[in-house]
Amino acid sequence: MKLSFALLLSATMLAGCATTGQSAADTGAAAPVAAVPAAKPAYGTFGFDDAGMDRGVQPGDNFYNYASGTWARTTPIPADKSNYGAFNILSDLSEARTREILDGVATDANSKIGVAYASYLDRAAIDAKGLAPVQPLLGKIKTTPKAGYSALIGELSTMGVRGPLNAGVGQDDKNPDAYIFGIYQGGLNLPDRDYYLSKDAKLAEARAAYQVHVAKLLTLAGEPDAAARAKAIVDFETAIAQVSWTRVDSRDATKTYNKMTLAELQTLAPGIDFTAMLKAGGASNIADVVVAQPSAVAGIAKLVRAAPIGVLRDQLIYNTLRSFADVLPKPLDDEQFAFYGTTLAGTPQQEERWKRAVQFTSGALDDEVSKLYVAKYFPPETKAAADTLVKNVIASMNTRIDQLEWMAPETKVKAHAKLAAFVPKIGYPDRWKDYAGLQIVAGDAFGNNVRASQFQTAYQVAKLGKPVERWEWGMTPMTVNAYANFGMVEIVFPAAILQPPFFDPAADPAVNYGGIGAVIGHELSHHFDDQGAKYDATGTLSDWWTPQDVKNFTALTGKVIAQYDAYEPLPGMHVKGALTLGENMADLAGLTVAYDAYKKSLNGQAAPVIDGFTGDQRFYLGWAQVWRRNYREATLRQRLLTDPHSPSEQRTAIVRNMEPWYGAFQPKPGEKLYLAPSERLKVW
Structure with a gap:
């Protein structure tokens, strides 16, 4: 039931499985790639924005600033964003393109996506209704006795309203051909347990502001005694935080797989009637569940x-x-943003309504929007070129496995088998979901939100007892991201990320391999990181490494944790090496195998020098370019506590462990990134 979201933090689409890459992996041959771009690339003369560099910075002191320092200094964060970089630029492009599609059907009464989009956009109609749409739901909450609480939280969960626990249907880690119901800790409305428990002054301020916000939202809804009731809510959530697992423990696939019968769960946690909760959530006759954090x-x-x-x-x-603030009167929507957007993330201004309408429609009717998007914006040539890159990177990973000194020969055989079982998915799915059962009503933004959530919940619950839908995607083609799915033994690259600066068919191959090639390697290597390696070639959570392999690997990962623990992006706040381990490992391995794939793609020929940059230099500059990102301080603080990814500057700095980087840029002892050869991380 694990997905490793490798690039950012990020709902479902049409399923197009590409080839497994087995033939390239078997032969080790790399498909040819042109040495010089055939047309003008989107960035610079060879696919890299050299105007964004700061050549006054030594690469060995700060490679991020060397590659992107001028860009960072001269690029403001838009008022409606908490951070800004390559991902945001492409996300804005995807949203603008999707808006064009939706604007074209917004007046079509027969188009579900058009009606959903137009209804969400109609702020005047939403405000005119006031709180009337939500009052029946609030009335039910206010009159439900303690004995009906478990059923109530189950019913609310189908509408997207969270309770003290989270639940859902996913692939069974130990039986990947079947679905199973999972139960997870929940109940916190702040980003992490540390926001409730830490003595850090900034987090204490956020905690106090949260209590004020809760009181404001209750007051805007006409609730009396809001201040006292808000304090009681915060006190209750603080108690939940005290029993909740940390994010480090919660990312452990072994610790979080606790299969038990429903009766055993009821004995473990008698304070909630799980049969009533699941039945109200649409899941009757549940025999077994996986409980992620039993003590919590x-x-x-x-x-x-x-x-x-x-x-x-x-x-x-x-x-x-x-949950419904965006489809309720504007004062509630504004207050919701004031806290979660401005106080917690530092974002001054809420996004324009049309952007949020695009996001809502793309989530509620994801496949309906997606199939129009890919038909217009994802040419077959881009998919074919990306397929070639994937095959070359998989081939390089195969070679790397043979070179590992810490892995036993018998384990390498199994590792090759797992690699051969890979299913890369490029661009978009090859099937679409059917939304015939979803009712979308003109002028009913609140109702459309509720019904869309109920539809998606019923769709997921209906999977129980059926074969796993291997064609499904966990992201839309419009999403600028990528992911590895351990149970499916797949890596997935939505169409929207297969664009400059990540991938540009007109760019120099070195930049493409340093960009999307390293992203491909990143996702691929997730299946062999500290958690992905727990899943075998069938996607089953199992022990397929020898005990000595595990011991050797743990020693290496300990060094990765230590290197990242030392980074201090904000005064007094360090990167959490244990939390970010999987992503840092994937960056280390991904960039390593992408470099090998790039060199193989040259087929023995020397890379040309372009604008004074060697092929190796262009490769690492391509890597640095995709991680350009400016953060607001509040957002960076939140990410350091909650995000399994390191900040962009530290992700870029993974190059300090790469021998070819030292040859390309000649960093010297004493420079901040320089590591003695014995200190450079070598895992893959």
């Missing part, structure tokens, strides 16, 4: 049992208002 689930259930019904109701009232 038990602790939360105990807190629920002890809590007054008024506090439990009030948290659900707040959660309901939070």
Whole structure:
């Protein structure tokens, strides 16, 4: 039930499986790639924005600033964004393109996506209705007795309203051909348990601001005694935070796979009636579940049992208002953004309504929007070129496996088998979901939101007892991201990321391999990182490494953790090496195998020098370019606590472990990034 989202942090589309890359991997041959771009690339003369460099910085001191320092200094963060970089530039492009598609059907009464989009855009109609659309739901919450609480949180979950626990249907880690129901800790409305428990002054300020915000939202909904009720909600959530697992423990695939019968779960956590909760959520006759954090689930259930019904109701009232704020009167929407957007993320201005309408429609009717998008914006030539890159990177990974000193020969055989089983998915799926059962009503933004959530929930629950839908995607083609799915043994690259600066068919191959090639390698290597390596060639969570392999690998990962623990992006706040381990490992391996693939693609020929840059220099500049990103301080603080990815400057700095980088840029001892040969991380 694990997805490793490798690039950012990021709903489902049409499924197009590309080839597994087995033939290229078997032969080790690299498909030819042109040495010089045939047409003008989007950036610079060879695919890299050299105007964004700061040549006054030594590469060995700060490679990020050397490659992107001028860009970073001269590029403001737009007022409606918490951070800004290559991902945002492409996301803006995807949204603008999707808007054009939706604007074209916005007046078509027969188009579900058009009606959904137009209804969300109609702020005047939403404001005119006031709180009337949500009042029946709030009334039900206020009158539900303690005995009905478990069923209530199950019913609300189908509408996208969170309760003290999270739940959902996913692939069974130990039986990847089947689906199973999962139960997870929940109940926190701040980004992480540390926001409730830490003594850090900035987090304490955020905690106090959260309580004020809860009171404001309750007041705007006409609720009396809002201040006292808000404090009780925060106190309840603080108690939940105290029993919740850390993010480090929660990313452990072994610790979080705890299969038990529903009866065993009920014994573990008697404070919640799980049969009633699941039935109200549409999942009847559940025999087995996977409980991700057993002690936390038990602790939360105990807190629920002890809590007054008024506090439990009030948290659900707040959660309901939070969930639907964007389709309720503007004052609630504004207050919601003021806290989550401005206070927590530092973003001064909310996005224009049309952008949010695009996001809502693309989530509610994802495949309906996606099939129009890819037909217009993803040419077959781009898919074919990306397929070639994927095959070359897989071939290089195969070669790397043979060179590993820390992996036993018998394990290498299994590793090759896993690599041969890979399914790369490029651009978009090859099937679409059917939305015939989803009712979209003109002028009913609130109702459309509720029904879309209920439709998606019912769709997922209906999978139980059926074969796994291997054609499905976990992201839309419009998403600028990529991911590795351990249970599916697949790597997935949506159409929107296969664009400059990540991938440009007109760019120099070195830049493409340093950009999208390293992203491909990153996703590929996730299947062999500290968690992905726990899944075998069939996608089953199992022990297929020898004990000595595990011991050797753990020693190496310990060094990766230590290197990243030393980074301090904000005064007093370091990167969490254990939290970011999987992504840092994937960057290390991905860039390594992408470099090998680039060199193979030259077929023994020397790379030309272009604008004074060697092929190796252009490769690493291509890597640095995709990680250009400016952060607001509040956002960076939040990411350091919650994001399994390191900040962009530290991701770029992975080059300090690459021998070819030293040859390309000649960093010297004493420079900040320089590492003695014995200190350079070598895993793959």
